[in-house]
Amino acid sequence: MTPIIELENVDFGYVPGELTLEQVNLTVNSGESGCIVGPNGGGKSTLLKLFLGLVQPTRGKVRLFGGSPEAGRRRVGYMPQYHLLDRVFPITVFEVVLTGRMTSWLPFWYSGADRRAAHRALEEIGMVRLADRPFSSLSGGQRQRVLIARALACEPELLLLDEPTANIDPGAEEQFYGLLDELRKRMTVLTVSHDLGFVNREVDSVICVNRRVVKHRAADFSAETADAVYHHHVGLIQHDHSCFCHCGDKHHV
Amino acid sequence: MFEWWNELCAPELGFLRYAMLLGVLAAPALGVVGTMVVTRRISSLAGASAHAALGGVGLALYLQRVCLWKFCTPELGAVFGALVAALVVGIVSLSAREREDTVIGVVWALGMALGLLFLDRTPGYVDWQGYLFGNILLVSRTELYLTIALDAAVLLPLVFFYNRLLAVSFDSTFAQLRGVRATAIYLTLLALTALTIVLLMNVVGIILVIAMLTLPAAIAGFFARHLWSTMLMSCVLSAVFVVAGLLLSYFCQLPSGPAIVVLAGAVYLLALILRRKRRA
Numbered sequence: 001m002t003p004i005i006e007l008e009n010v011d012f013g014y015v016p017g018e019l020t021l022e023q024v025n026l027t028v029n030s031g032e033s034g035c036i037v038g039p040n041g042g043g044k045s046t047l048l049k050l051f052l053g054l055v056q057p058t059r060g061k062v063r064l065f066g067g068s069p070e071a072g073r074r075r076v077g078y079m080p081q082y083h084l085l086d087r088v089f090p091i092t093v094f095e096v097v098l099t100g101r102m103t104s105w106l107p108f109w110y111s112g113a114d115r116r117a118a119h120r121a122l123e124e125i126g127m128v129r130l131a132d133r134p135f136s137s138l139s140g141g142q143r144q145r146v147l148i149a150r151a152l153a154c155e156p157e158l159l160l161l162d163e164p165t166a167n168i169d170p171g172a173e174e175q176f177y178g179l180l181d182e183l184r185k186r187m188t189v190l191t192v193s194h195d196l197g198f199v200n201r202e203v204d205s206v207i208c209v210n211r212r213v214v215k216h217r218a219a220d221f222s223a224e225t226a227d228a229v230y231h232h233h234v235g236l237i238q239h240d241h242s243c244f245c246h247c248g249d250k251h252h253v
Numbered sequence: 254m255f256e257w258w259n260e261l262c263a264p265e266l267g268f269l270r271y272a273m274l275l276g277v278l279a280a281p282a283l284g285v286v287g288t289m290v291v292t293r294r295i296s297s298l299a300g301a302s303a304h305a306a307l308g309g310v311g312l313a314l315y316l317q318r319v320c321l322w323k324f325c326t327p328e329l330g331a332v333f334g335a336l337v338a339a340l341v342v343g344i345v346s347l348s349a350r351e352r353e354d355t356v357i358g359v360v361w362a363l364g365m366a367l368g369l370l371f372l373d374r375t376p377g378y379v380d381w382q383g384y385l386f387g388n389i390l391l392v393s394r395t396e397l398y399l400t401i402a403l404d405a406a407v408l409l410p411l412v413f414f415y416n417r418l419l420a421v422s423f424d425s426t427f428a429q430l431r432g433v434r435a436t437a438i439y440l441t442l443l444a445l446t447a448l449t450i451v452l453l454m455n456v457v458g459i460i461l462v463i464a465m466l467t468l469p470a471a472i473a474g475f476f477a478r479h480l481w482s483t484m485l486m487s488c489v490l491s492a493v494f495v496v497a498g499l500l501l502s503y504f505c506q507l508p509s510g511p512a513i514v515v516l517a518g519a520v521y522l523l524a525l526i527l528r529r530k531r532r533a
Contacts, residue, residue, distance in 0.1 A: 052430060073430050080426065089292055089423050090474060090483045099420040104432025108413050134478045154431070 001029040003066070004158055004188055005051055007213075010060035012043075012050060020046050024060070024213045030157075033184040033202070036192045038209035044192045045081075047209055048160050052078060065157075074103070077156030081163050082143040087136055093146050094131040097121055100153030121153040122146075125179065141169035145176075158188045165193060257504070269503055271397070272389045276495025278400045279452060282407045284469060284488030286449040289442055291470040292480065293422055296463055298346075298443070301357045302339040303450045303462040305364025309334020310384055311371030318375050327384075331454060335447035338364055343443040347436060387458030387510035389499070396455060403452055407445055411484075414438070419480050456495065457510040468517040469494065472524045494520070 005028040013019040021043045028034060038044050049055045050062050053069025064072030077100070100121065101114035122128045125145050135143065144167050151159060168176055181202060183189055190207075206216045261269065290299050313330020316322045338360045346353040372379050380388070411418065417438060420428040425435040446466075453462045473486035498513030505512075 054426065054429075074432055076430065078427065078430055080424070085424055086292070086294075088474070090477050090480050091419065091423050092478055095419065095479065096423065098416075099423065099427065099431070102416065102420050102428060102431040102433060104434075108416070110416065150427070 001031070003027045004030050004032075004064070006061075006063040006066075007050065007057075008061040008063075010050065010057045010062060012046060012055065012057050014046075014055075019058070019211065021050070021209075021213065022211050024050075026207065026213055026215060028188065028190065028205075030188055032204045033189045034191070034205040034207050034215075035203045036190060036207045036209055037194065040194065042210040043213075044194075044209045045162055047213065048078070048162060048190075048192060051160065052076060074154075075157045077151030077154040077159045079144075079147045079151040079159075079161045079164060081166065082140060082147055085143075089136065091135050092131070093127065093133050093135055093138070094118060094122070096135050096146055097131075097149045097153050100150040117155065118149075118153045121149040124152060125149040126175065139169065140167035141172060144168065145172070152183075156187060159183060159190070161189070161191045163192055163194070261500075268390050268392070269499060271392045272499055272509070273496045275389060275392045275397055275400060276456065276499065277492045278397060278404065279456060279495070280488045280492035281404045282400070282445075282449050282452065283465060283491040284473075284486075285407050285411055285484045286442075286446050287466040287470040287491065288473065288480065288484045288487050289418075289422070290446060290466050291474060292483070293442070295443075295446070296467050297354065297357050298339060298342045299446055299450060299466055300463045301342055301361040301364070302335045302443075302447050303454070303459045304361045304368075305338030306331040306335040306447075306451055306454060307368035307381075307384055307459055308364035308366075308371075309337075309368070311368035311375070314379060315371040315375045318377060328451070331384075331451045332448065334364060334368075335450050336444060339443040339447040340440065343440060347439070383458070384454060385458050385460050386508065387454070387456055387461065389456045389495075389509050392455065396452075400452060403448055406448065410441070415481065418442075422480070457513055461510050461514045464514040464517060465491065465494075468514070468521050472517075472521050475524050475528050490517075490520075 005026065007024045007026040010021065010024040011019055012021045012024075024047075036044050036047065046055065050057060051064060051069060052073050053062070053064070062069055065075060066072075097118040098110055098114065101110055101117060119128065119131075122131055125148055127142070127145055127149060130138065130142065130146075135146065138146065144164060148161065148164060151161070164180075165173070165176065180189065180191070184202070191203075203218055205218055208214045208216065260266070290296050309330035309332070310327045311330070312334070313325040313327050316325040316330075317327075342353070342357055342360055345351055345356045369381075372381050383391075417428070417433050420431065421433055421435045421438045425439070429435040449466070450462050453465055457465050469487035469490035470483060472490055473483045477483040477486050494513055494517045498516045499509055501507060501516060502509040502512035
């Protein structure tokens with residue numbers, strides 16, 4: 001198991017003297033699937049930005065694929081929250097997905113292989129028939145799925161999904177979870193979610209973020225103790241909102 | 254029936270034909286840059302840059318006539334003022350330390366005020382109204398050549414970097430992750446915007462620059478589904494607006510700058526209403 005993401009004693013704050021994340025030590029291994037949970041404003045999205053080198057740690061070290069985040073981020077498929085993007089930008093679904101094929105050395109035009117990869121990604125997400133629609137004409141859930149397709153078009157080794165279920169259309173939820181299970185077999189998938197039903201799914205680890213970051217191995221619970229403990233744990237995280245604030249602060253489940 | 258056509262072909266109307274030619278030649282740069290200004294929502298940045306251009310004009314005329322620096326032409330001053338303003342606001346908005354709209358307001362007002370102060374202290378006659386409201390009817394051959402140069406400066410990079418531009422404009426964070434130099438592209442866009450603004454100063458004047466940058470692209474945005482088709486449509490629209498506005502101003506004896514902009518504004522409103530109806 002090679003580590004994909006390593007954070008060593010990382011502090012980060014947007015404003016000097018005010019830390020958003022403190023004393024973060026975290027390792028995510030290749031093939032591991034994880035769910036990043038925590039209260040709003042706890043630093044979940046900031047953690048993703050640190051992984052990708054979009055923000056620099058105030059202290060400590062971040063490594064992505066064993067090197068700098070800037071060098072490693074081309075191997076990452078990143079899906080931001082769709083509402084951060086311009087609602088009315090003139091672009092079609094297919095054009096959005098094609099931007100996932102962008103590289104620093106793209107020779108001005110996308111190749112046939114790029115187009116096929118974008119098409120495959122749309123197929124995977126079940127949106128091929130919307131390929132020529134304007135992005136602005138889609139519903140929130142559809143836009144979110146297009147952004148997942150764009151992340152898949154990168155053919156990533158690590159997939160980072162920021163709140164993928166926040167706006168998913170009710171009918172598409174099960175299908176979407178199925179897709180995620182498929183993807184977890186192929187690549188390392190980290191999902192940010194405040195939707196705690198997510199934790200129930202087949203993930204290897206749960207990463208609690210609330211200024212401090214604590215990783216719980218989902219497997220440890222089921223292996224060591226009986227199902228009851230596992231369920232108890234999940235139940236706690238699911239129903240008691242104070243729980244992960246708690247576990248985030250006290251390193252305790 | 255063709256009397257008006259014959260009238261237009263009269264030799265003494267060379268200035269009007271020149272002005273129309275300039276409008277058509279300026280259309281590619283206008284349409285492309287205008288589309289970027291509208292889709293990236295930097296129209297107030299463009300406004301600040303336009304007003305700072307006047308500051309540059311004032312400074313250049315002062316240096317030319319008081320300090321006798323002959324190379325300081327008003328055009329050079331305008332380019333300097335517009336560029337500095339656009340890049341200052343752009344860099345501030347990238348670093349996100351200050352409120353962007355406040356900085357825009359400061360640059361806007363300061364540029365204009367400095368320009369008027371310098372012009373006040375500059376001896377001799379200065380047609381400052383020409384800068385504010387445009388003097389397209391006094392277009393010279395040099396300006397036509399400069400316009401063609403600007404078109405080349407805008408269109409050549411566009412052909413080669415269209416996909417990057419599209420990716421950066423839609424989602425600059427994601428594009429950056431894919432290895433696109435988002436900051437470099439943004440600053441290039443700002444520089445081209447400043448140059449286009451200076452060119453437009455001659456067509457409709459500083460006050461109405463924002464209208465000509467935004468209206469054609471905004472109308473095109475109602476109908477186009479791609480970035481490139483928005484650009485193409487706003488190129489055509491800006492050429493049509495300048496030519497039709499000039500005809501209107503000639504036949505109705507109206508000032509040319511306002512005539513062009515009012516025409517464009519009327520079409521915008523019409524398009525807005527049509528779209529509402531179609532949706533309803």
